[in-house]
Amino acid sequence: MLNIKASINHAWLHSEDIFLYKVEDKRNFYPNAEAVVELFEMARGYTRNVNPTHGSVAGVLANPRMVEAISHILGASDNHWIGIQVGFETASPRLMEMYLNNKMKPFPPKEWPWVFLHL
Incomplete structure (x- = not known):
């Protein structure tokens, strides 16, 4: 609210993974699209x-309509880009399974290259 009072008209929604906001499915991390929107x-x-x-590509692929709704809310267009850091540490399903097992959920580690390439 302090920024708004100071006439700062923009904000960053900062999170390790914005698409996990209020996630209810704590086993598979399927996004709670309604809460995120x-x-x-x-x-x-x-x-x-x-x-x-920051947000995961898996969350986007799991629910593309969520991102479409967010894009609409934010007024994304050819002249107003919305960027996000996705964190592409490796393309190796084996390494993802060993060290980043939750990053690609709700998809299994073996599908990680497919998930990343289909975003």
């Missing part, structure tokens, strides 16, 4: 520009 709607209600910082 509501978060962006709320933030957009206070500021002119809102951008996410």
